[in-house]
Amino acid sequence: MILVSACLLGQNCKYNGGNNNNPKLQKLFKQEEIIPVCPEKLGGLAIPRPPAEIKGGRGEDVLRGQAKVVNKLGADITQEFIKGAQKTLKIAKQNDCKLAILKARSPSCGSQKIYDGSFVGEKKKGQGITAALLAQEGIKIINEEELNKLEE
Template identity: 50%
Template sequence: MKYLISACLLGQAVRYDGGHCLVNALEQLLATGQAVAFCPEVAGGLSIPRLPAEIVAGDGQAVLSGQAKVLDSAGDDMTAAFILGAQRCLALAQQHQVSHVVLKANSPSCGSTQIYDGSFSGQKIDGQGVTAALLHQHGFHVMSEQEFLQQLQ
């Protein structure tokens, strides 16, 4: 199997706050050449650090269809950067012929089952982030780091 994994889960300091969320079991996949690291938000042109962003009025599917936007906490529209990052992630996944994608839970890019609701209050809703939605549309098996770890048990 070949994996595409959120760079923050591999210890790269690419999160909006300049941090990471290292998952040691995933780092082993990278070390053995079974994984490719990618951060769609950075690939879309966003800086590190950056203001937190959430999808407003929907989820990643709604963003891709033009029915929702990604806004940062100052109200600036980040939608174009999130879509560009998702498209670049899709191209990389196709180029490397990955079979599984492990993305950071709850992220407006990478959330695979839940995302924050757009109110910046910490509330979550069911739905996918922009990158997760685009990869899912193209037939990739997308999971969160928790789902990946559960499979190891």
């Protein structure tokens, strides 16, 4: 079974109420192989919601209590992000997922680069919180951009 960011499957769970539908996912995998998850929704955040970024570190730092997640209005929503990551990991374990295909650059799902906390579009190397937690548990993560390259 493959864990997939729900927004990549067309679910309207993005911060702005939209999605990042990637039709290649449905072409490459059978529906019954895919487990859709949105960590931010699982963490109790609303749709739509203000955009959020990790301040002072990366996903693994947030899990260690050494960085936080803030939204564009300045609210600390670290606990919601951690809760969403933990619920996502539970779903992955329940379904014996060894692979996750996650949305690039998200503070939850990003697996190579994430936005740097300045809310001006700058990125830094690192994983989002859910991606970091899944990786710590041995789940292989690729983002949808790597998936697109694989198919070429």
